[in-house]
Amino acid sequence: MSEKIPVYEDEHCNAVIGHVSPNSKLDLWNGSYNDGTSGNHLGYTRLTKSHRFVLVHTTEWIGGHDYGYVVSPETLIKAAIQNGCLDDVLEDYPELKVIVAEIIDTD
Numbered sequence: 001m002s003e004k005i006p007v008y009e010d011e012h013c014n015a016v017i018g019h020v021s022p023n024s025k026l027d028l029w030n031g032s033y034n035d036g037t038s039g040n041h042l043g044y045t046r047l048t049k050s051h052r053f054v055l056v057h058t059t060e061w062i063g064g065h066d067y068g069y070v071v072s073p074e075t076l077i078k079a080a081i082q083n084g085c086l087d088d089v090l091e092d093y094p095e096l097k098v099i100v101a102e103i104i105d106t107d
């Protein structure tokens with residue numbers, strides 16, 4: 001997983017706007033590390049110039065397509081919460097703590 005993968009403007013994969021290194025920082029443990037499905041992985045990063053967040057999808061499947069797409073900070077936070085990786089995301093991007101406080105509903 002050392003080659004750069006394409007980043008699309010959105011999850012519909014219409015226009016390539018950049019390239020990032022693949023990672024699996026949002027994988028969860030369910031017998032093995034993956035995104036919840038066997039052989040697939042989920043990560044995140046931030047584009048250098050625009051500072052927009054990217055969800056990174058990679059696969060171990062032959063013929064699979066590794067890619068990323070731009071997401072809002074809220075979408076990144078929700079993915080991190082779902083996979084139990086919120087602390088990791090906040091360590092990488094502490095400025096997101098303000099948004100987490102707005103998203104998390106508590107009693």
